[in-house]
Amino acid sequence: MVTDADLYRRSSQYQKWSFTKDQLAELLAKPNRNVPPHELALTVQEEQQLILYYAAEQVKSVCQQFKLPSQVRATAISFFRKFYMRYSVMEYHPKLILPTCVFFAAKAENAFMSITTFCDSLAKTEPSQILDLEFLLFKTLEFTATVHNGLRPLHGFFLDMQTVLDTFDRTELCSIHDKAKSLIVDSFVSDVCFLYTPTQIALAALMEVNELAATQYMAQSMDGPNTSLDRLLTLIHGCRQQLVVNLPSQEEVKGISKKLSRYYKDTGSEGPATKKQRTN
Amino acid sequence: MGDADDMCPICRSSRYLNPDMKFLVNPECYHKMCESCVDRIFSVGPAPCPYVGCGKTLRKGRFKTQVFDDLKVEREVDVRQRIVKIFNRREDAFDTEAEYNDYLEEIEGLIFAIAQGSAAEREEAEQRVSEYEKLHKQEIIQNALQQKQDDVYAEEQAASDAEHQRRLRLLAIELQQQEAELAAQQEKETIEALEAGKTSEQAVREARERAQLRAEQLRQQFELELSRPRRAITRKGAAAAHASAARTPFTPFVGDRQMEYLFRQAEEYLDPTMERANEPAVRAGGFTAALAQQEALKLAFMSLEVDIQTEKATAIAV
Known part of the structure; x- marks a missing residue:
């Protein structure tokens, strides 16, 4: 007999995006090691704090701005975190990946809005930036767009x-x-x-x-x-x-953000959007 | 339609002068002419086609009204009718489906050669057809006879199905009426019993029991009629079974799904998310609160047993 539990085990969420604690810790730390050593490079902890802050506060504010339902919020956060299991914040800056995640999650959760409406209301975002990153995001998600939440x-x-x-x-x-x-x-x-x-x-x-x-x-x-x-x-x-998360304080985040922009300036990469896509 | 279409090329009379004018063609050469021309020229007997340079001998009996605008189509349909009457072997005369398909292909080839091929091809095909006709004369007649019988049989079957449906409908109406009558009678009997001095509870109970008995009998009669076997198709039994298997809808996991759940769905819940569920606009699409609630309940218990930590630890590391 095929039980409902078996059906869940067939979902992409279980097959591709469910891990043991050790596996998850390894996945979160791995992208950081792929970045070439640099004196201004962020540590794993700093990266995680930044990702957590963006996922919690920024996604929330963007979703509230467009009055998106919490389903979209859940999916966007999930996309965002999954992306940074494959790439480091030092490769793609979260400030561009984040709107891409929200825009794509809105599509995935049937709350579509046009790219121009979306970008008009957000400062410093161009439609082309988001659309260029969208496929990379979907590829990184291994083409799994369904996210089951609680x-x-x-x-x-x-x-x-x-x-x-x-x-x-x-x-x-x-x-x-x-x-x-x-x-x-x-x-x-x-x-x-x-x-x-x-x-x-x-x-x-x-x-x-x-x-x-x-x-x-x-x-x-x-x-x-x-x-x-x-x-x-x-x-x-x-x-x-593990349900309740302690979010990093404003000061901490500010410090890390500054360090990250100094890193980008120092390594001379002109911006995350123009960076070549890593093929793997 | 242009003027050329409405004018007979032989007598030059047009539809304007003769609104009842009909055009006829002869399958021999498919040259169009009006009915009065056909009468005039061919009443006496076979005569050559009046078109310049045609010269085929035509007979009046074979003239017919043109069905298709395109003469090519008209021609092909005629050829097909003729060929299929000769090549009329039935599917069950073949051992395998492939052989039958080869046969059909052969027929199509002949029809194409006759209808659209060059003169030489046409000649060859015609010869093959007449040869076949000579060789299989007996078989052709038998096949035609059997086909006719089958057609009659199918017609009868359809008629008997319709009759059965009609009887069922009548019975259902009758059942409804009798039930209404019974209810009235039950009331009457109750009153009579009360007059006869029985206590009210007893009287009501007795009357109800009697009514239930009668209703039960009626219902049984109806169900008997419903289950009465209709005339089954015996000869085509196997083929019909095959067809019905193909029509069974696809079910995931052959329907082998979880039947028992840890929850029991109640008829009604306090559910603020379903406030709009009773609006006509929402209901029009087939939405019901109960369905959505059942889905939520199933989702709630769906992944209860799935222990990722132990299951994924034994699986291959990502």
């Missing part, structure tokens, strides 16, 4: 909790749902998207918001002959610990 599963759990948990009244469940939703939206930048499945992320968020309700719900609906509640609980616990 929001749909959360909606499902919200519905199912109404039938399973009769001790909680519905308005309370609504508030739990809303808090969990904002938690999931904030966790789009975290590593859990690559380490755990959307279902587990949704449950971890519920756990974080109201541990009592979530545990009770899981005990009542997921304890069966074919499922092991204990195993699930340890899984969710592991996910929950």
Whole structure:
């Protein structure tokens, strides 16, 4: 029998973009090693801080500017992080990759807008810059544009909790749902998207918001002959610990950004957009 | 249509003078002329075609109205009709499909040679046809007979299907009416029973039971009619089975999907995202809240069991 879990295992998200913690750490560190040594070169930690900041704050502000739904935000962040698993910020500057990711994610999530509308509203972006990078981005993503996030599963759990948990009244469940939703939206930048499945992320968020309700719900609906509640609980616990991300402070980011622009000036590369595409 | 199309090239009379004018052609040479010319020239007996330089002998009986504007097409259709009547072997007379296809190809080749080929090709093809006709005279007649029988049989089949459908419809209407009558009668019986002095609960129960029994009988009758086998196609049974297998829609994993879920979908939820689900514009496309909710529930439980950390650790490193 082909179960739904098997179907998930056939998804590109599982096959290409799900990793163990060690694999993920290796992937994040690798692009940095490909850059030739330089006195102003960024360390892996600095790179990650910068990527995190761009993924969290910049994507958010661009998405808010165009009133894009959180689905697009999740996908854009995912694209952005996946891109920097293959390339270093010292090869392609995030300030150009980021709008490309948002523009492409809007297309992937059926919230299309024309490139001119998009660029007119963003300072210092030319349509040609974004369109030139778009294919590189898609290639780097290995042509996988579908990103499953925790929001749909959360909606499902919200519905199912109404039938399973009769001790909680519905308005309370609504508030739990809303808090969990904002938690999931904030966790789009975290590593859990690559380490755990959307279902587990949704449950971890519920756990974080109201541990009592979530545990009770899981005990009542997921304890069966074919499922092991204990195993699930340890899984969710592991996910929950990495759910909330500490974003770098403004000062830190400023320092790293300055260092990066000095690096670009010093190495004489004229800008990320004119750089030749690496073939691999 | 230009003037040339509306004027008979033989007698020069035009449609303007004679609105009922009809043009006829003869498959011998396909030269067009009006009906009155045909009557005038060919009533006496066979005569040469009046077109200058044609000279073919034509008979009145073979003149016909032109169906296609393009004479090439008209000609090919005529040739095809003639050839197919002679080369009429049926598919089941061949051992393999490939052989049948070869046969069909041969027919097409002949038709093409006669309709569009050069004079020599045409001559050769005609000769082959007449040879074949001589050799297979008996077979040709038999095949034609069998084809006719099959056509009649198919017609009967269609008629009997339609009749069955009609009977079912009538029965359904009757069933509906009788159910309505039963409901009325049940009410009447209840009142009568009450008058006879039974307690109300008892009376109502008895009447209801009687009504249910009768409704059940009716329904059984209907279902019997529904399941009555129609005249099955026996001779073409194998072919029909083959065709129906080809028509079965594609199902992913041959339908071998998960049937049991950890959740049970309720009829209604408090769901702020579905506020617009009842608007006609949304419903028109076939959207229902229940479907979307089922999808969300399935997605919720979809990847529950998938433990990336252990599964990917044993897999080949990326």
